[in-house]
Amino acid sequence: MDSPLPRRTRVVVIGAGQAGLSVAYHLQRRGLRPGVDLVVLDRGPGTGGAWQFRWESLRLGDAHRVNDLPGMAELGLSFETADATVPAREIVADYYRRFEDAYRLEVRRPVAVTAVEDAGDLLRVVTDHGTIEAEAVVNASGTWGAPFRPRVRGDETFRGRQWTTVDYVDAADFRGRRVVVVGGGTSAVGFVRELEGVAAATTWVTRRTVEFVEGDGLAQENGIAAVAAQDEAARAGLPLPSIVSGTKLVATPRIRAAIDRGTLVAHPMFTAVEPDGVRFADGSFVPADDIIWATGFRPELKHLAPLHLREHSGGIVVERGRVTREPRLFLAGYGPQASTIGANRAGRAVAAQVLALLDQKP
């Protein structure tokens, strides 16, 4: 951070991942001046949003696809043609950096937002680098900072190591060890595949039955159903359902091959963790040195707590990205928007509503 933050602006965007950049792009295109009317804050050290922290072996093009940000085509950039041999975290960080530079978004980093408060006519954004007041705040803080881990009886007694998705760096950390991978999503499937031939033994368990489907068309259909379920919960102010539970997994050719050679065999969830392994409902026991909890994420919203947005039902009422209880606050990339394509759509929809709000002000 070279210069102090302004004390007052029109719009603060919290987070420079796909959602925050998309909103910032549309606001900038519609006349807001970055650094003056629009201040984008991100606590990460570099560009790339959460992608800068993904594990080294994660690549684009197989199970993972990143949609192009709006305005990327004009820069001659597309994730579709990105080099699939280079780690996704490097590609995304590089493309986002070029995008931020080209559109002069002036993202301020590393700046961590610790609270958003009601300051009467304005919202007050408290950060570790000072306080900014704004007419509107767009929260695009993603989920990476809030990995979800279910509690299981006895898990505190485990003598081995326990990890979540955000801790996973390299399969080499598990060389020669007996690993239990928990989770029914793409991350868990990726870990099981990577540990093949590295770990001494890998046991994959899922809380729900995993269904693999062939081809993108079906996956799209399932994706639409999952997004609809997220939207319904957000509008009703209910806690968001797990994305994984609504989405079947696509068997890419590599995943299909792993299924065929018996690597990807899902077992039902264990009922207890013991000091040296996990115990299943039928009494059987699997010894383990490591448990990887690839059990999803929750939106990271703790800095919004001073606004008291939660309903008794546990969720926040959000319609098309706008928070009903606090109409000066928008959640971009939340619920139905929590994918790169959803984040893109959020950008346009949220920016339009923010501009309409600003227009109402004298």
Ligand SMILES: Cc1cc2nc3c(=O)[nH]c(=O)nc-3n(C[C@H](O)[C@H](O)[C@H](O)COP(=O)(O)OP(=O)(O)OC[C@H]3O[C@@H](n4cnc5c(N)ncnc54)[C@H](O)[C@@H]3O)c2cc1C
């Ligand atoms: C392992 C994994 C793989 C995925 N793969 C895909 C995929 O292939 N395709 C796809 O479409 N989606 C994928 N997703 C979903 C993915 O999260 C979204 O697609 C998208 O990248 C999220 O963008 P975002 O802007 O909402 O969040 P993020 O990329 O998480 O960006 C949020 C930003 O907010 C910042 N931030 C957070 N809190 C604060 C704070 N308090 N103060 C300041 N800054 C803050 C963070 O530093 C971060 O830069 C994947 C998710 C995971 C976990």
